[in-house]
Amino acid sequence: MITIVPVETKKQLAAFIDLPHDLYANDPNYVPELFLGQQDLLTPNKHPFYKHSSAQAFLAYKENRLVGRILAIWNTNHNAFNNVSEGQFGFFESINDQDVANKLLETAAAWVREKGGSNIVGPINLTTNDTCGLLVDGFDRPPMAMMPYNPPYYINLIKNAGFNDKVDLRAYWVTTETASRRSVMLLDRLEDRLKRSGITLRQINLKDFDNEAKKIKTIYNKAWDKNLGFVPMTDEEFHHTAKDLKMIVDAKYCIVAEKDGELIGFALGVPNINEVLIKIKRGRLLPFGIFKLLFGLKKIKTVRVLMLGVLEGYRKLGIEACLYGRIIKNAIPSGIIAAECSWMLDHNYMMNHAIEQINADLYKRYRLYDKAL
Structure with a gap:
């Protein structure tokens, strides 16, 4: 029964x-x-x-x-x-x-x-x-x-x-070795071209994290508003999420795009903390899990790019690919060997094309299901 x-x-x-x-x-x-x-x-x-x-x-x-x-x-x-x-x-x-x-x-x-x-x-x-x-x-x-x-x-x-x-929903896998060849070199040229039109890329300023987060929230809610199932985060929800991410975020993997000093796009990557969590029994940090977490964070070899958004008027300029490329480029000196970029809607051709430009492979697929009541 x-x-x-x-x-x-x-x-x-x-x-x-x-x-x-x-x-x-x-x-x-x-x-x-x-x-x-x-x-x-x-x-x-x-x-x-x-x-x-x-x-x-x-x-x-x-x-x-x-x-x-x-x-x-x-x-x-x-x-x-x-x-x-x-x-x-x-x-x-x-x-x-x-x-x-x-x-x-x-x-x-x-x-x-x-x-x-x-x-x-x-x-x-x-x-x-x-x-x-x-x-x-x-x-x-x-x-x-x-x-x-x-x-x-x-x-x-x-x-x-x-x-x-x-x-x-798609998840892509790209090794730093693959991405660091011809694709990243081409993206460097594209980034130079963007710079000549007043569009620049930079890392977020962790010392000004709260203000940076507010700007990113605005872009996120505007850039994602036409995605299937999207719902804008409330201020409290975004602050709650940002507070959690702040514990593991690394500025090298958080890149923003600006036009004449105004934020127009961003990409957010985080160290793949699952490399450590897989060793923590039943998800408990106490009594010993906290030590595994603290020591393990320094040895992480992969990154997940979990969020990317560009304002509608600045799409199809190559900004998305440059944001991905900058994260991959920054990851190489830190010993990062690969990154997952996820998730992308199956029919989001522009974003899927951007990630494929850095030689990423579609390696996982997730699905949402629906039932009428």
Whole structure:
């Protein structure tokens, strides 16, 4: 017998967060999420998302054994901005049992329906500004920082529950050795040409981080506003995210483009902290995980470029490719061997072309699913 239980206590929330550690116990590519970070996302009085929207977590038990979880989401800001009545689901985990998956997804759908939802989309782990998508291609390597991971059988679990493909998200892989050849040399010439028209690139100023973050937020919300499923971050949400990123951000991988001193674009990269987290048992920093984290940060060999935006009037000038190229160029002296650029919408031809200009390979694919209610 399968029982679905709403998460209402701290003990249940801890069980919700910890479930993947048991499901993926024998998967060498699994990277545990930090417990405190997951707790933050899922606790209404800790995360600013809950000031405008709501969510409900559920646990699935089969014969008194915890076998699955899901979060049903009602994002009021998303629906208002996109003029839809859409619910989402996220944090989906399940044993390889279609009945368990069906029960979880049906429960999330019923919760969304009660909110007035016409359809349900996912997996989205709170918002599209967090992690989203189901891994459907590229299971041979661990996920990069702030990217999702799941076993291949999840594809059938979701499809067999009546969900349809909505959109694919791309992740590209580029080695510094490959990118540092002809492509980066050509991008240097392109950057010189941009400079002659008043467009310059620079690293962000970490000493003025808060002001830099405010400028980037403005560009981000304007540059991404036509992307599928996009919802502008509130000031609180952006500050919350920026505060978390500040702990791992490196100015070498955070590049902005300016036209006559005004910000017109940016690219944000972070060291791939998952190289360290994969060694931290069950995502706990205490008592010894904190030392692994502190020492491991100095040995990271890969970077993830997780965010890039250029204002509409300055696109198709090569700024996007130059931003990518500058990050790769800066990474080489630090011993970085490769970077992931993710995620890009499958139909965002301009951005996909920009990353392909530095000889990046499409190596992973994620998918969002949709179901009418």
